[in-house]
Amino acid sequence: MIVARTITDLKEHLYALSEGGRRSIGFVPTMGYLHEGHASLMREAKAKNVIAVLSVFVNPTQFGPNEDLDRYPRDEERDLKLADECGIDVVFLPTVQQMYPKPSKTSIIVSGLTDRLCGASRPRHFDGVGLIVGKLFHLIKPDRVYFGMKDAQQVAVIQQMVDDLNFDTVIVPCPTVREPDGLALSSRNVYLSAEHRAQAVILSQSLEQARGWIQEETMTAGSLLSRVKERIGSAPDAVIDYVELLRYPSLEPLDEQELTHKLESPALLAMAVKFGTTRLIDNSLYHPSGGV
């Protein structure tokens, strides 16, 4: 496994390995502190492409001024070990100076999709995501890029950007990986106290219950959201940031009637909930057929 810490190094290795672009490249962009969710993406990237590339970069432009950039967890040694086990060929581990030698005057901004859910709570977050993703796509030129559906809005935003800008890459959304009790894996779970960790299972539990509720004959979006919020509220320290039901991937609101009839497009039930200073997100997609 090659570890490239500079852009020059990365390009040289990729050019050689891909034989000038003739061998397919699968790419997994991450902020490191890798867990089994990332591992599933890395294995998929290696299974479906000749070359699998991982990037580990805690991207400052996607953090707000009062967010957790400085305390974002890092463990390079463990990340490299896991990447190697998953069959990654090249790890790109740049410094901030490599990626932003000067502050970027250029922005990639996706409008509409980014003003709701996490975009409402984290203004400019998706501008930072768009910028780093655009840069990494240009550096790595992946045939396929693997993202976890835990960040469903991120997947929708990046797919929109790829379509609008004619990026020549396929976005592959992959299922959320969960702890045995249902908690979605996240690098931020490490922040949780034992007490909050126990309560945090409420997110996946409420999503699972909603799967039943959504099929009730007279269910409306409003009642569903009330029930889910009530369920989350049963965890004593849960503070809801948002719970929303939207069409996916357009992230447009559903008609109030839509649930009582057959769903026309997949619906995304998405939530962000804080326990102390730790903000967790989770979501579930409900398909018109009633399947997952």
Add this chain to the structure above:
Amino acid sequence: MIVARTITDLKEHLYALSEGGRRSIGFVPTMGYLHEGHASLMREAKAKNVIAVLSVFVNPTQFGPNEDLDRYPRDEERDLKLADECGIDVVFLPTVQQMYPKPSKTSIIVSGLTDRLCGASRPRHFDGVGLIVGKLFHLIKPDRVYFGMKDAQQVAVIQQMVDDLNFDTVIVPCPTVREPDGLALSSRNVYLSAEHRAQAVILSQSLEQARGWIQEETMTAGSLLSRVKERIGSAPDAVIDYVELLRYPSLEPLDEQELTHKLESPALLAMAVKFGTTRLIDNSLYHPSGGV
């Protein structure tokens, strides 16, 4: 010469011709109604690359609501003939529907550089340029892209975007091509009445005179601009949109003292002047050495 009118067609032909990216691609993006300025770019693209690609697309997103989108001159037959003579291998001639099947939710915005000169007179113009250039770069994957220095600000903006977003392409600025009397070639020159055409030579004449004035011992930016504006004003129908002297390519203002000492970086004297409803631009770069 291949003429591709759809993205699918373009990609197929480019893939075959470039042998999957192994042969170099030189690219000339234009809005058509080609003249000798474009021809010089096309010849350069063919001379320095295995494959030369021309795009002809009057991009609606870079025109303001009261600009000349609807009357922008077009002559496809003549364009194809000239492209063929210049050795172009592939012409990409998409419809608006091909490039914008839906309105783009994604923008590429370069800040700073775009709020002055033409960016001040044409708000959002460079957002439209950034968007279409980004899309075309992703579709064509050029090794080198050729732009005329008549649009010096456009060159600076695109170079900034390429640097910030790590596009893997080289921007090649090429000299402005002029009529025998000095008028910079432009597709918009066709709008000029005979009387305005005669007066329009004032742009290049004033730039040429400024080349002498800038070397005067006690010259300041303020006096230089006054003299140039006075000179342009000697054309009875000239209405100045802007005349500015800026560092190039940062487009930052020069210090007032800078002219009286040796210039530290190239200075761009740029102007936009209207004759009737036709807006012409021109510019000249003055190098620290005093050369062109």
